[in-house]
Amino acid sequence: MHAVAVLAMDGVVGFELATPGQVFGSVADGSGAPLYSVRVCGPKPQVRVSAAGMDLFTMAVPFGLGELLAADTIVVPAHESSASVPPEVAEALRRAHGKGRRIASICTGAGLLAETGLLDGRAATTHWRHAAAMASRFPLVRFDPEMIYVDDGGVLTGAGVTAGIDLCLHMVRADHGAAAAAAAGRRLVMSPHRGGGQAQFIAPDEAVVGDGPTGELMRWMIDRLDRPLALASIAAEAHMSVRTLHRRFLESTGVPPMRWLLTQRIGRAQELLETTSLTVEEVARRSGFGDAAVLREHFRRKLETTPTTYRRRFTGTSAGSAGPP
């Protein structure tokens, strides 16, 4: 039996606390015997459980930190608390990793993992709203805000909330194969592999624009999304070299400037598709893609869909649709 330990401290998010139990608990062998055991553990016997900024209830934590070392897999859910990781928890996580245990975080749990240094030099993801802040707080971690989850050899990170289900299904797939993950997915009424990354869920009007000179430059770029923008002209506007511009963007957003610009353009196209009846050709022109073929190619690559399918999905106008996903 594969042992899974879920770390719970004050402010742990209820949904993500329950996700590992829900996913791993639904995996069984041919005879129906469970393949995973899931235990909630932590440094304190009682914790506050939160959701969306509210304290929901107080919960007893049945197991101590010793479970982290006994487990095969450790899951660190998001916590709505600004407190740092207690030293004994950080030490337990590092020791578990040193013993070859698999460690995964969900949503802002990546920040707790990053505090321990276990993400240093690794690729990781987190909820898109927190990606820029985390990238600047933990410069040694290569955050990719477009991924639903990232598996970097024994240390895994998942994006926001429901992406924790994708991450856990990925671990089931790695442990017991695609059929086991598909069966678990069916029980959860969840696709065993969600395509498209979290880029498709980033709200266009919530584009990550930081403070300071880079933030001003980002706003300047957003104001000109419908026009051709070359790296050299952006660097000239910022009064810095292309190389330094590249560094500033990596520091504040975690991605290079033109990748960031592309994300904003896709966001603009998404917004226009959702809120207007403009033709795809016109949407492409107004979001800086030039023509519809280029827009379709980027939608296919980034969102794994087409502009028309996207519009149907998010406006709920297609037959058989039950509304936005």
Next chain:
DNA sequence: TGAAGGAACCGCCATT
């Protein structure tokens, strides 16, 4: 859909 040219990315190193 595939090829070619150009642009962007990024590691490395020199300079300030």
Next chain:
DNA sequence: GCAATGGCGGTTCCTT
């Protein structure tokens, strides 16, 4: 000695 910056060149990605 260190940090920030900028240039170079090989590689990768994007556009046509």
